[in-house]
Amino acid sequence: MDIFLQACVNGLMIGGFYSLMGMGQNVIFGVMKIINFCHGEMLMVGMYLSYVFYEYLGIDPYFSLPLVALVMFIAGAVFQHTLITPSLGTKSFTNLLFLTVGMGILLTNGAQVIFSSDYRTITTDYSSTILSIGPITVALSRVVSFCALIAVSIALAFFLKCTKTGKKIRAVSQNPIGAQVVGIDTKKIYMITYGLGAALAGISGALLTLFYVINPTAGSNFGFRALIVVVVGGLGSISGAFFAGIFLGLLETLVSLFIGPSLRTLVVFATFIVILVIRQNIILRRK
Amino acid sequence: MSNIIEVENISKSFEGLKAVSNVSFYVEEGKITGMIGPNGAGKSTTFNMICGYYPPTSGLIKYKGNDITGKRAYEFADMGIARTFQIMKPLGNLSVLDNVASSAFFGRHKAKNMRQAREIAAEILEFTGLISKRNVLAREMGTPDQKRLEMARALATKPDMLFLDEVMAGLNPTETEGAIDLIRRINSGGVTIFLIEHIMRAVVSLCEKVIVLHHGEKIAEGTPNQVMNDSYVMEVYLGDGGAN
Amino acid sequence: MKKKILYILLFALLAVMLILPEYIAKMPYILNVFILAFYMTTMSMAWNLLGGMTGQNSIGHACFMGIGAYTSAICIVNFGLNPWVSLPIAIIVTALITAVVFSQCFILRGPYFTLVTIAFAEAVRQIILNWDFAGKAIGIGLPYVRGNSWLMFSFRDRTIYYYVAFAMMIDVYLVMKYIDNSKLGFALKTIREDEDVAAAIGIRPLKYKVIAVVISASVSAIAGFFYACYYRYIDPNIMLQSSSVEIVLPAIIGGSAFVEGPLVGGILMVSLSEYLRNTFGGILPGINLILYAIVLIVVIRFRPTGILGFFDRRGRE
Numbered sequence: 001m002d003i004f005l006q007a008c009v010n011g012l013m014i015g016g017f018y019s020l021m022g023m024g025q026n027v028i029f030g031v032m033k034i035i036n037f038c039h040g041e042m043l044m045v046g047m048y049l050s051y052v053f054y055e056y057l058g059i060d061p062y063f064s065l066p067l068v069a070l071v072m073f074i075a076g077a078v079f080q081h082t083l084i085t086p087s088l089g090t091k092s093f094t095n096l097l098f099l100t101v102g103m104g105i106l107l108t109n110g111a112q113v114i115f116s117s118d119y120r121t122i123t124t125d126y127s128s129t130i131l132s133i134g135p136i137t138v139a140l141s142r143v144v145s146f147c148a149l150i151a152v153s154i155a156l157a158f159f160l161k162c163t164k165t166g167k168k169i170r171a172v173s174q175n176p177i178g179a180q181v182v183g184i185d186t187k188k189i190y191m192i193t194y195g196l197g198a199a200l201a202g203i204s205g206a207l208l209t210l211f212y213v214i215n216p217t218a219g220s221n222f223g224f225r226a227l228i229v230v231v232v233g234g235l236g237s238i239s240g241a242f243f244a245g246i247f248l249g250l251l252e253t254l255v256s257l258f259i260g261p262s263l264r265t266l267v268v269f270a271t272f273i274v275i276l277v278i279r280q281n282i283i284l285r286r287k
Numbered sequence: 288m289s290n291i292i293e294v295e296n297i298s299k300s301f302e303g304l305k306a307v308s309n310v311s312f313y314v315e316e317g318k319i320t321g322m323i324g325p326n327g328a329g330k331s332t333t334f335n336m337i338c339g340y341y342p343p344t345s346g347l348i349k350y351k352g353n354d355i356t357g358k359r360a361y362e363f364a365d366m367g368i369a370r371t372f373q374i375m376k377p378l379g380n381l382s383v384l385d386n387v388a389s390s391a392f393f394g395r396h397k398a399k400n401m402r403q404a405r406e407i408a409a410e411i412l413e414f415t416g417l418i419s420k421r422n423v424l425a426r427e428m429g430t431p432d433q434k435r436l437e438m439a440r441a442l443a444t445k446p447d448m449l450f451l452d453e454v455m456a457g458l459n460p461t462e463t464e465g466a467i468d469l470i471r472r473i474n475s476g477g478v479t480i481f482l483i484e485h486i487m488r489a490v491v492s493l494c495e496k497v498i499v500l501h502h503g504e505k506i507a508e509g510t511p512n513q514v515m516n517d518s519y520v521m522e523v524y525l526g527d528g529g530a531n
Numbered sequence: 532m533k534k535k536i537l538y539i540l541l542f543a544l545l546a547v548m549l550i551l552p553e554y555i556a557k558m559p560y561i562l563n564v565f566i567l568a569f570y571m572t573t574m575s576m577a578w579n580l581l582g583g584m585t586g587q588n589s590i591g592h593a594c595f596m597g598i599g600a601y602t603s604a605i606c607i608v609n610f611g612l613n614p615w616v617s618l619p620i621a622i623i624v625t626a627l628i629t630a631v632v633f634s635q636c637f638i639l640r641g642p643y644f645t646l647v648t649i650a651f652a653e654a655v656r657q658i659i660l661n662w663d664f665a666g667k668a669i670g671i672g673l674p675y676v677r678g679n680s681w682l683m684f685s686f687r688d689r690t691i692y693y694y695v696a697f698a699m700m701i702d703v704y705l706v707m708k709y710i711d712n713s714k715l716g717f718a719l720k721t722i723r724e725d726e727d728v729a730a731a732i733g734i735r736p737l738k739y740k741v742i743a744v745v746i747s748a749s750v751s752a753i754a755g756f757f758y759a760c761y762y763r764y765i766d767p768n769i770m771l772q773s774s775s776v777e778i779v780l781p782a783i784i785g786g787s788a789f790v791e792g793p794l795v796g797g798i799l800m801v802s803l804s805e806y807l808r809n810t811f812g813g814i815l816p817g818i819n820l821i822l823y824a825i826v827l828i829v830v831i832r833f834r835p836t837g838i839l840g841f842f843d844r845r846g847r848e
Contacts, residue, residue, distance in 0.1 A: 035642045083832055090835045093641060094588050098783050101590075101776055102827035109817030109824070117816070216817075220772075224653070227646055266657035269650040273636070276647060280638045338731070364733025372731070378724035380788060389717040393733035401712045444732050 002135040007253045013142050015249020016149040017204050021222050022229025022241040023156055024200030030173035030236040031193040032088065034096045038104035040223020042198050045107055046072060046205025047214045048115060054122050054209075061122060061209050062144065068206040069199040076198025077191040079103065085190055104223075111216040120214040127210055141210035148207055156200070157238045169193055173236055228272050291316040291448055291479050292337065297346030299332050306332045307503040309346075314448075319470070319480045321494035321511075323487070325523065329503035330483045331373060331452065337481075338370045338450055339363050350448070364394045369446035371437035373453045373483075379426030383417055384408050386425050386436055387443045394444025408443060415439040415469060431462045435469070442473065449473065451482040455489050467493060491515070548697060552690035562689050564805040566761065569696035570754060572797030573703050575781040576790075577750035580707060582779065583787030584716065585743045586723030587637075588645045591652030592751055593774035598625045599752025600759040600769060601659060604671040607759075609664065614684040618756050625752035626745045637740045640726075649772060656770040670766025673759060684760045692761050699757060703750055704794060710746075711790045719743055780823060784830050786837025795838055800826065 021039060028036045046068050053064035083103075087095055129140035160166035171179040172189045180186050204222070212218065225248060233244030248268070255267045292314035299307045307329040314320045324330050336343045339360040348356045350366060363370075378386045387408035391398045398404035412418040415435050420428065425436060434454050441449055455466050467489050474480050484490050490497060491511040499507040499520050507517045514520055555561045578592045602624045606617035636647045659665045676685040686692055710716045718739045721729040726736045759765050768774075785796025800823060807819040834840045 029642070033642070035645060083828060087831060087835065092835055094582065094586070094783065094787060095831045095835050097588055097642075097645065098779065099828060099831045101779075102824040102831070105776070105820050106824035106828070109820040112817040113815050113821065224649060224772075228650075231643070231646060262661050263657070266654055266661065269654040269657065273647055273650050273654070276639060276643060277635050280643070284638060340727070359735075360727070360730035361733055361735040364731065370731050372727065376725045376728045378721055378728065380724060381720060385717070385720075389721045389734075390732040392714045392717045398714070404714075404717070440728070440732065 003257065006136050007257045008250060009136050009138060011250035011253035012246060013138070013146050013249070014252070015246035016146045017208060017222065017245070018225050018229050018248050019242045019245025020149050020153060020200055020204045021226035022233060022245050023153060023238055024197040024204075025226040026230045026233070026236065026238065026241045027160075027169065027173075027193055027200075028197040029230055031169060032084070032096075032190060034084075034088075034093070035100070035227065036194075036197060037097060037100040037223070038107060039197070039201055039226050040219030040221070041104040041107040042072065042076070042201035042219070043205040043208070043222050044111060044214075044216060044219035045075075046202030047209050047212075047218060048111055048205075049202065050206035050209045051120060051122060051214050054124075060124065061206055062148070065148070065203060065206050068202045072202030073195040073199040077195035079198075080191050080194035081187070084194065085187055088190070108216045108219075115216070117216055122209045122214070124210065139211055145207040145210065149204075152200070152203055153238070153242055156196075160238060165189075165192060169196075170236070228268070232272070232275060289316050290314060291351060292481065293347075293349040294333075294337065295347040295349070297333070297336055297343040297348060299329075299336055299341075300344050305503055307336070307343075307500075310500070310503075310505050312498050312505060312508060314479060314481050315496070316479050317474075317477065318495045319474050319482065319493050321490045321497045322481070322483050322500060323485070323490055323497060323514075324500035328500040330500055332503075333500065334370075334450060334452055334483055338368065364390075364444045364446075367395060367445070367447035368450070369394070369441035369444045369448070370450040371434075371441050371452050371454055373456070375430070375433040375437055377425035377428070377433050377436055379424065381425060382422050383425055383428070383436060384412065384421040387411055387439050390440050390443035394446070396443065396445050411439050411443050414472070415442065416465070430457045431465075434458065434466065438469065438473070442478075446478060448479045448481070451480060451484075453483055453485060455484060455486050463489060487515075549694075552693045556688075556690050559689060560809065562693055564802055564809075566689070566692050566696045567805065568798055568801035569693075569700040570758060570761075571778065571801045572781060572793055573696075573700045573754045573757075574751060574778045575785075575793035575797050576700075576703050576707050577747045577754065578778050579782040579787055579790070579793045580710065580719075580750070581743050581747040583782055583789075583792065584711070584723060585719040585740060587740060587743070588779075589648040589744075589747075590645055590772065590775045590779065591648030592747070592778045593772075594652030594655045594770045595625055595629060595748040595751035596755035596758065596778075597652075597659070597765075597767075597770035598628060598655065598748075599755030600765045601665055601671070601755075602752070603756040604673060604759045604765055605665060607673055608671055613682065614756075614760060615682075618753070621756050622749045622752045625755075626749050629748040630741055630745050633744045634737070634741050637737055637744075649775075652770060652772065652775055656767050659767045659770070666766075668767060670764060671759075673763040675763060685763070696757065696761075699753065700794075703753075704790070706750075707790045715739070715742065777823075780827055784827055784837060786839035788836060789839045792837050792839055799838075 021043060025036055025039050049068045049071055050061045050064055053059040053067060054061055083099060084096065087099055127141055131138050131140055131143060160170060168184050168189050169192065171184060172186055176186055229241050229244045229248060233240030252264050252268060256264045259267060290313040294313065295311050296309045297307060298305065298309055310333055322330050322333070335341055337348055339358050339362065342357055347354060350368065355366070378389065384405060388404040391404040391407035396407050398407055409418065409421065412421050415438060417432065417435055417439055420432060428436065438451065438454060451470070455463050458466060463486060470480060470493060494511055497509065497511050497514045498505060499514055501523045506523065507514050507520045552562065574592060574596060578589065581587050581589055599621045602621035603614070603617045606612040606620050607614055632651060636644065639647055660668055665671065676683045679686045679688050679691060718729070718734045721734055722736050722739055729736050781796035781800050782793040784800055785792035785794065804819040804823055807822055811818045830837060
C-alpha cells in the first residue's frame, strides 16, 4: 500500500510536467494546426537557460523562472515570425512539420556543441531536503516545482479565458479566417501563441532542473508525451490537457509498479494508438 | 423516358438538427434538372447524400433502378456517377492535364497507361476549353478555370449522370454564358445533369425541371416557369432573397 | 537538345559511379560513406512513396527498416536460415505487420497519422528491447564468413557491398519512377492532394494508402536486410525516432514532390554530413547534424519545393 501511494505521488509529480508541456503544445496545435516537433527540445533549452543563470550568474532556479520564460517567449516569437509564419502560407503540412523537426535537431546539437553531452545537475542548499508525510517521502524541490506548475497552469487558463489577447488566441484557433474578418491580426497572434508555447516549455524545463539531469537529449522524453497529452486531453482544452497529463504520469508509474518498468513505454504507446484509432472510429460513425 | 435517379423520402440530421426532411424527387434520363433554394435550405446536404458523401439518416436513393443508398463515395464513379465540389478542390500540385488524367485512369475509362490517360484527358480539355492551360499547375488558375476543371475532371470519369454543385458561382456574365454553353454541350452528349445553382438565369435557360428546397423540405417542383410563378416560392425564395 | 545533354551527363555519372570503387577500394572510410549514402537514399525513396507521393507523413520508417533487419537477423542467426531465404521472409513479415496495423490506422489523417507512426515505431522498439529472443538491448550479431560469399551474403571485399547498395538504390529508383507514371502513382498523388476528390473519381483512399505503405515498408525491409548484412550487427537503436527523422530529411531537402528528390538530397546531404562528421566530429560532435538542420530550414523557408524546385518548369509557363 505504501509503495502504491508513493508511486501515485511520483506519478502525480511527473504528470504535472506532462500537463504543462501538453498545454503549451495544445495552444500551438490549436492555433496553427501544426505539431510543434521541437517542444521537447524547447524544454531542454529551458533547462540549460536555468543552468546558465544559476552557474554563471548565481540566480536560484526558482527566481530565474520569469527570466527563462521571457527569453523563451522572445525566441519562440522570433522563430515563429521569421520561419513558421512564412511557411504557413504554403499550406504544406510536411514542410511545417519538418521545419520544427529541423529546429529540434538544431537545438539538440547546438546544445551538444556548446555544453557537450555531459550530464549536468544543479545543486542548491535545499536540493537534498526531503519531506515525509507518513510513509511517503518527496523531495522538497519536487513539491515546490509541482506547486509552481499548478500556479502556471491556472494563470494560463485565466489568461486564455479572461484577457483580451487570450480571447483572440481562442478566436484564431476556432476560425482563423473569421478572426481575421473581425480585425484580429493573426500573424501577431501566431507570434504570441508560439512564444507562449515556448515559454511554457521553458518553464517546465527550468522547474525540472533541480531533480533531473540536464543534457542535450533530456527533452525527447517529454516532447512526444506532450503530444499524447494534447490528443488524449482534447484539442483546445486546457483542463483536458491538465488531467491527461496527470493521468499519463499516473499510468506510467503504476504500469512500472505492477507490470514492470521496462514495459512502461510500450504500454503507454500501444494504449495511445488504440485510443486514437477507437476515437476516430467513433467520430466517423457519428457522421 | 425513364428515371435515372429516384430519391424517396430522404432525411438527414446532424446531431439532432434536421437539415433535410422527407425529400423525394426523380431525375429523368438525358435531361437537365436543377435544384434551387435559399442559403441553408439543405441543397448541398441533399446533393452530398445522393453522391454518397454521407448516407441519409433515413430514406432510399435509387440509380437506374438499383438501391445505392449505403454505397460509399468511391463506388459511384464506376457506376457512372460523377460530381463536382462546390468549394473547388483542384489537385493543386498537379498540372491541369494530370488532374484530368487521374480521372481517366479510374472512373470508367480505365486507361491502361499514362499515354492513353493523357490522350483522354487532352480530349476532354479540348472539349471544356482548357487545352491551352494543360501544363499550368491547377492551384495557379483563377476561379473560372478551376470551376471548368471541376467539370472536366468529373467528365473524364465518363459518367452517365453528372452532379454539378454551383459551378457558376463567382463567375461574371460572360463566363456564365460560357459555362451554360458547356453544360448544354455535355448534356447533348447524352449525360444526364443535376445541378444546384444560385444564378437564376442559368437555371431558367438550362433546366427542364426545377426542384425548390426550403428549410430542408421540398416546396415546389416543375418547369422553371411554373416554379417561378408559384406564390409560395416567390415568398420564401425570391421574397427574402431580394435580387437573387 | 537540352534533354540529350542531360542524358549524356547522367550516363557519364553512372559510369563514374561504377568505376569509382576501383579507385577508392583502398579507402574504406570513403567507401563506407558511399554505401551509407546509397542505403539512406534508398530509405528516403521508400519514405517518399508514402510521404511525398501519398502525403502521409511518417516518422516511423526506421521501424519498418528495423522490422526487416530484425526478421532477417533472427532468421539467419536464430533459425540458421540462408540469407536469401531470410530476405523474402523479412519482406513478407514487414509487409504483413504494416498492412494489418495501418489498415486500421489510416482512418487517422494529417498530424494524427504522423503521431501514430511515431508511437508505432517506439512501441516496436520497446517490444524488441523486452524480447529475449531478439537479443533485447544488446542486439544481434551476424556471423562473419571467410572471404566473399554470395551464398551467405557476406563479403570481405567491401566494394561488393558498394555495388550491391548502388544496384539497390538504382532499382528502387526505377520502381519509384515507374509507380510515379502509373495508375497507382496517380491514385496516390490524387489522395495526397484531396481524399474527397479521390473518392469522387473512383479511388478508394484506404486501399491505395495501404498499398503505398506496404510497398514503402517492403522496400525499407530490403534496406534493413542490407543494413544487417553490411554492418553484421543490429541493435534496437536503429529504430530510434532520430533515425526515422534522418531518413526523411534527404527527401524534403531534395524535393519530396519529385521521385528524384531523395536521390539528389540523399547523395548530397549524406556525403556532406559524413565529411563533416569525419573532419570536425572529434572537436564538435553533432556539427554535421547542425548543418543538416540549417540546410533543411533554409530550403523549407526559401524553396519549399526542395532543391529540385529550382529546376521545376511547371507552372512558370
